[in-house]
Structures are given as structure tokens and as C-alpha cells.
Amino acid sequence: LPLLAGCVGLGLAELPRFRWAAVLAVLLLPLATGAAALPELLRQPAARERGAAQVLAALHGAERVALVDIGYLAYAGDLQVVDLGGITDLEIARLPGGHLSKRIPESLLRGRGVDAIVLHSTTPPRVEAGRLMGISAYPVELHVARMPFVRDEFRVTASVTYAPDYHYVVLRRSPP
Numbered sequence: 001l002p003l004l005a006g007c008v009g010l011g012l013a014e015l016p017r018f019r020w021a022a023v024l025a026v027l028l029l030p031l032a033t034g035a036a037a038l039p040e041l042l043r044q045p046a047a048r049e050r051g052a053a054q055v056l057a058a059l060h061g062a063e064r065v066a067l068v069d070i071g072y073l074a075y076a077g078d079l080q081v082v083d084l085g086g087i088t089d090l091e092i093a094r095l096p097g098g099h100l101s102k103r104i105p106e107s108l109l110r111g112r113g114v115d116a117i118v119l120h121s122t123t124p125p126r127v128e129a130g131r132l133m134g135i136s137a138y139p140v141e142l143h144v145a146r147m148p149f150v151r152d153e154f155r156v157t158a159s160v161t162y163a164p165d166y167h168y169v170v171l172r173r174s175p176p
Contacts, residue, residue, distance in 0.1 A: 051162035052076060055118060058158035058170040062116035066109055068100065068138060069120060082112050084140050101139040106149045117154060117171040119145060120162075125169040130155035132169060 056077045059065060066082040067073065074081045086093035086102055095102045109117075119125075121135035132145055144150060154171040161167050 048162060051160050051168070054158065054160040055162075055168050055170060058160070058172075059116050059118070062172065064113050065116040065118060066112075066114045066144065067118035068141060069118070073118065082109065082114055084144060097140070103143060104140065106147045109144070109147070110149055115173040117144060117150065119169050119171070121167045121169060122165050124161070124167050125156070125159050127156045127159060127169070130157075132156050132171065135169060 052072055055073060059077055059079065062079065064080045064082060066084055068084045070081050070083050070088060083089040083092060084102065084104060085099045086095065092102055092104060095104060097103050119135055119137055119141040121137050123136045125132060126134040135145060150171065153173055155174050156169055157172045158170040159167060
């Protein structure tokens, strides 16, 4: 939006009688749009902190968690993670595919002893009787969610709204 304000201002500046409008557009448009977004921006940190606390509570007792968003959750939960994106995991990084589209073999998650999985979704996940039925997620997360190992041995224990268009679904390994 600031760039748009600048473009509008430059265009108006070419017209001598609209120079005052150019100055106003360049100065006020970014302020007006920023002011409109400010209430939501101020609510986000508290909402994210609550969301992270809910995810961490659902992960209580987990030993090894597979997820893409390894940052704050791994730090705050002092968790051992399997980084599905491969940024901090050389073995996964070397797999085919981009950062969010790795084709992780089922045997890797099983061999690493993953007992919890955290997936993100841009829409609320569809869950029926503890089974994950659908998410709008990154390709690597969709791949993991469709693994027979995950579908057979993991159940949804929490669904958390982290931000308006960012949801987490926590899957925990079911006892045999």
C-alpha cells in the first residue's frame, strides 16, 4: 500500500492543480491503511501466545514431534523435533522437493520414533472421531497426513486456531 500511495502521488504530481492531492495521498494513504489494520495487529501477539500454549499443552509428554514450524514451538516446548521442511535436518534437506514439498519416507518418521505430529492448515481441519479427514496445508504436511502409518497409528488430540487463517492440528500416537 505505501508503494501504491507513492505511485498515486507521482501520477497526481504530474498534474499541477493536483499537487496538494499528491502530497496528501503519499502521506495519508499509508497512515489510514495502517490505522485500519492496527487493532488486529495488536491482538495477534496475545492470540499467538495463547495458541502456542494450547499446542504445547496438547504435546505434553511427547518425546519426538514432527512439524514444519519448528521455531517457537520447539523452543518453548523444549521438544526434540523432526523438521519436515528440512531446514535443521540434513537427511530431510537432501530429499527431493522444495522446503515445503519434501517427499519424506514413512520409514523415516517411524525410525525416528515420532510420537506426535503438528500440522498447519489455512482453514479449520476436518476431524471425525479423532481422525484427520482434511486440511489445507503445505504439500509435505499433506504427504505426512496421508501416510498409512499416520492414518493408522495417530489420532487428533487438539485443533488450535493460531491466527485467523492459521490453524494447528496435533496428532498423537495411539497406544497399540
